[in-house]
Amino acid sequence: MEQDFLARAREGVKKAMSKRDALLTHVVGSIDDGNKAANLLLERLTEWYWVYFPEVRISEPDKFCKAVEILDRENVDVAALSEIVGEKKANEIAERAKRSMGAEVAPEDVEMMKTFARKLNELYDLRIEMEAYMEKLGQEICPNLSYLVSPKLAARLVAKAGSLHRLATMPASTVQVLGAEKALFKHLKKKTKPPKHGLIFQHPAISMAPKNKRGKIARAIAGKIAIAVKADAYTGRFIAPKLKEDLDRRLKEIG
Amino acid sequence: MEQDFLARAREGVKKAMSKRDALLTHVVGSIDDGNKAANLLLERLTEWYWVYFPEVRISEPDKFCKAVEILDRENVDVAALSEIVGEKKANEIAERAKRSMGAEVAPEDVEMMKTFARKLNELYDLRIEMEAYMEKLGQEICPNLSYLVSPKLAARLVAKAGSLHRLATMPASTVQVLGAEKALFKHLKKKTKPPKHGLIFQHPAISMAPKNKRGKIARAIAGKIAIAVKADAYTGRFIAPKLKEDLDRRLKEIG
Numbered sequence: 001m002e003q004d005f006l007a008r009a010r011e012g013v014k015k016a017m018s019k020r021d022a023l024l025t026h027v028v029g030s031i032d033d034g035n036k037a038a039n040l041l042l043e044r045l046t047e048w049y050w051v052y053f054p055e056v057r058i059s060e061p062d063k064f065c066k067a068v069e070i071l072d073r074e075n076v077d078v079a080a081l082s083e084i085v086g087e088k089k090a091n092e093i094a095e096r097a098k099r100s101m102g103a104e105v106a107p108e109d110v111e112m113m114k115t116f117a118r119k120l121n122e123l124y125d126l127r128i129e130m131e132a133y134m135e136k137l138g139q140e141i142c143p144n145l146s147y148l149v150s151p152k153l154a155a156r157l158v159a160k161a162g163s164l165h166r167l168a169t170m171p172a173s174t175v176q177v178l179g180a181e182k183a184l185f186k187h188l189k190k191k192t193k194p195p196k197h198g199l200i201f202q203h204p205a206i207s208m209a210p211k212n213k214r215g216k217i218a219r220a221i222a223g224k225i226a227i228a229v230k231a232d233a234y235t236g237r238f239i240a241p242k243l244k245e246d247l248d249r250r251l252k253e254i255g
Numbered sequence: 256m257e258q259d260f261l262a263r264a265r266e267g268v269k270k271a272m273s274k275r276d277a278l279l280t281h282v283v284g285s286i287d288d289g290n291k292a293a294n295l296l297l298e299r300l301t302e303w304y305w306v307y308f309p310e311v312r313i314s315e316p317d318k319f320c321k322a323v324e325i326l327d328r329e330n331v332d333v334a335a336l337s338e339i340v341g342e343k344k345a346n347e348i349a350e351r352a353k354r355s356m357g358a359e360v361a362p363e364d365v366e367m368m369k370t371f372a373r374k375l376n377e378l379y380d381l382r383i384e385m386e387a388y389m390e391k392l393g394q395e396i397c398p399n400l401s402y403l404v405s406p407k408l409a410a411r412l413v414a415k416a417g418s419l420h421r422l423a424t425m426p427a428s429t430v431q432v433l434g435a436e437k438a439l440f441k442h443l444k445k446k447t448k449p450p451k452h453g454l455i456f457q458h459p460a461i462s463m464a465p466k467n468k469r470g471k472i473a474r475a476i477a478g479k480i481a482i483a484v485k486a487d488a489y490t491g492r493f494i495a496p497k498l499k500e501d502l503d504r505r506l507k508e509i510g
Contacts, residue, residue, distance in 0.1 A: 030300070036295065037295055037296055038292075041285070051278055123374065
């Protein structure tokens with residue numbers, strides 16, 4: 001009897017945890033922390049590598065890492081480097097390598113830098129893989145929202161709210177400033193202007209609009225999001241095309 | 256003529272940069288930042304994985320990652336798991352898996368977690384590789400200091416000072432508190448007790464001594480370090496065995 005009671009209780013907890021949307025929060029968080037980690041390591045690698053070869057200045061992180069992996073100061077492989085940074089830049093680096101101001105180091109020193117760069121590069125690849133997974137997961141968990149505002153933004157909204165159901169219970173005005181909590185509390189405490197948009201600023205209709213129209217656009221989008229996410233959480237019906245049509249019409253009116 | 260002047264100037268800068276000890280600072284920094292990054296990602300992975308399989312509790316980070324890589328909740332491979340965490344723990348996890356409280360997720364969800372764990376594991380492997388390299392580099396750059404206090408501590412001291420020569424110019428009293436700057440400035444500003452040791456606390460003769468003797472021991476070690484590093488920076492003669500003998504005698508007197 002008690003056994004039975006425990007089993008049922010366990011089943012209840014399991015059901016509560018069975019919401020796959022809980023994964024979204026962690027995936028989004030993992031991507032963000034992966035970025036933080038990669039930035040930290042890139043800064044280190046750059047300073048470290050410049051002891052040896054300070055003439056290599058490549059602003060894109062992944063290209064810098066790939067270049068470090070294949071570069072050899074005494075013998076620059078221009079063809080291979082060109083594939084990463086283009087011919088012009090490759091020739092420039094090859095030219096400068098001849099009069100490099102870098103220190104004399106041992107081959108194993110350069111090897112260690114290359115290994116470090118390779119690992120960092122793999123972190124960049126991982127990010128790409130995780131973003132694709134996040135978008136797929138977003139699409140499966142909230143197809144309406146994903147259709148309306150892109151799977152990427154949908155995933156971030158659910159992650160920020162904590163769960164699909166929590167997002168579904170939020171009024172449009174809360175959705176509108178979700179992710180702008182800092183500005184919101186500053187507004188409440190210090191009477192600064194209230195934020196016009198939080199995460200949804202990533203929507204191109206807002207970020208590419210002139211400043212004085214962003215508030216109106218944000219309100220329109222947040223309203224449709226609130227409807228789409230309710231459909232995802234409760235009915236499961238796919239109503240997004242109609243919503244998007246309405247939204248597009250409204251955006252034209254505003255803009 | 257001007258060409259010649261520039262070439263000489265460049266040679267001068269290059270010579271100044273040619274000190275291979277500059278690498279040590281960056282290697283030590285890379286190891287530390289690699290640790291920070293790995294800790295950040297481990298925390299994420301743990302929370303993420305527990306959505307699926309909260310019964311996996313393994314406190315060693317690398318073992319946890321290895322377990323995640325091979326585990327399958329529906330079909331725990333006890334033999335493989337035993338190799339990572341031991342038979343007892345493996346059986347325990349297999350037993351609990353049967354009544355797991357984790358969420359129902361899709362196979363691709365678990366795959367993504369495994370990929371993330373694999374990358375994290377590679378970061379742990381990288382750390383081991385980099386530490387071995389750091390010790391080797393320390394031994395080559397400062398053989399006396401490495402012999403006296405271990406290559407690891409030697410590398411950290413040089414990295415903290417900024418260069419071998421800067422460490423060589425420091426008096427023993429500065430070496431003694433190197434790495435305890437926070438406590439030192441607090442002492443100077445707020446009249447708290449001065450620190451007895453900085454980085455050299457890692458030396459087992461200090462960290463394993465009773466508290467009331469640590470100051471004396473730290474002073475003795477710092478004195479010998481100051482001599483050893485001068486030999487490394489200026490004469491290049493290998494005098495460490497004699498220094499170590501003297502130090503061991505002094506430590507016996509104290510302890």
